[in-house]
Amino acid sequence: MITLIGFFGLFVGSFLNVIIERLPVGEQFFYGRSRCDACKRSLQWYEMIPLLSFLVLGGKCKTCHAVLSWQYPLLELSTGILFVVYYLFNQLQLYVDPITFVMNLFFISTLIILTVIDIKHGIIPDELVVANCAIFFLGTVLRLIFAITMGVALYPGAFILPFLSSITSAVLAGMFFYSIVWITKGKGMGGGDVKLAFAMGLILGHPQTLIAIYVSFIIGGFYAVILLISGKKRFGQTIPFGPFLALGGYIALLWGERLLQLYLTMFTRV
Ligand SMILES: [Zn+2]
Numbered sequence: 001m002i003t004l005i006g007f008f009g010l011f012v013g014s015f016l017n018v019i020i021e022r023l024p025v026g027e028q029f030f031y032g033r034s035r036c037d038a039c040k041r042s043l044q045w046y047e048m049i050p051l052l053s054f055l056v057l058g059g060k061c062k063t064c065h066a067v068l069s070w071q072y073p074l075l076e077l078s079t080g081i082l083f084v085v086y087y088l089f090n091q092l093q094l095y096v097d098p099i100t101f102v103m104n105l106f107f108i109s110t111l112i113i114l115t116v117i118d119i120k121h122g123i124i125p126d127e128l129v130v131a132n133c134a135i136f137f138l139g140t141v142l143r144l145i146f147a148i149t150m151g152v153a154l155y156p157g158a159f160i161l162p163f164l165s166s167i168t169s170a171v172l173a174g175m176f177f178y179s180i181v182w183i184t185k186g187k188g189m190g191g192g193d194v195k196l197a198f199a200m201g202l203i204l205g206h207p208q209t210l211i212a213i214y215v216s217f218i219i220g221g222f223y224a225v226i227l228l229i230s231g232k233k234r235f236g237q238t239i240p241f242g243p244f245l246a247l248g249g250y251i252a253l254l255w256g257e258r259l260l261q262l263y264l265t266m267f268t269r270v
Contacts, residue, residue: 001094005087006080010050012109013079017072020116023125038066050076075116082108082250089254099146103139104253107132107203111246114196118242124192132199136166162205169209170201176213193241200249208256215259216241216248 018034021027033042041063047053054073061068083105087094094101110128118124143159152158177197181189201209220241227233252259 001091002084002087006084009080009083010076012083012105013076013112014048014050014072016079016109016113017075019113020071020075020120023113023127024117024121024123036061036064036066037069039064050080071116075112079109079112082112086250086254099139099142103135103203106135108250108253111249115243115246118192118240122240124190124196124242126192126195129195129199132203136199136202165206166202166204168201169204169206170198173201173209173213174198187238189241193245196242196245200245204249204252204256207260208252211256211259212245212248212252214248215251216244219247220244 034048035042038061041061047057047062051073054068057068059068059070059073060066086104086108090101090104110132114124114128140163143162147155147159150158174194174197177189177194181191181194197213200212204212220239223244224233224239227239233239
């Protein structure tokens, strides 16, 4: 199963590469074949095998010998690893709750895309937020159908509570980030972060959303301090926050409950 998830991650990763290249410039990514960036020649199927093609072709275009970006194989590999790690921490979920498992892999994919796009372009595309909301409502409908057929629809833990926790987390997370944007007058964060926080609340629910935001602020703050000390940035200069939210979201997805427990035990002991 690990191998299967890993290979699936590699292929998803190569599709994510296409989205990352085409989404910011508004190109269609479901149609049109992949092309070499330098000579615009359409790629053959054997030039689009994740990792393998890059290694076999030595990281160069077959005809024009232009050097291909390391971003491609690196992102494919990262996606594969992130999928496998998620599976390793949630092996039971695949069998007990496959709807959530697939939803979370989708969520992880959007986190990877927005991390790269936010670093490169400083924006968080609305499409990613919309896609997560859509997948949440699709998942909700599927869960409801599942709960009804199992006869547990009215049992609070089966459907109603998780649904309410997602909606509340989304609204509160969105409002929290909106207030930051409002207070800092958009200097610290932008509207993209607000929308992303909302979408993350939907997917993660409670308490994972809280942990995701908490972790992202700790790591983001730590990174900012390092930049200030090393003199790479001056005070008042902004850094994209999307990647830190994405990282926090992924960590919350893996260890959400366990991190909260650790945090609570640390504070009750003091
Ligand atoms: Zn070429």
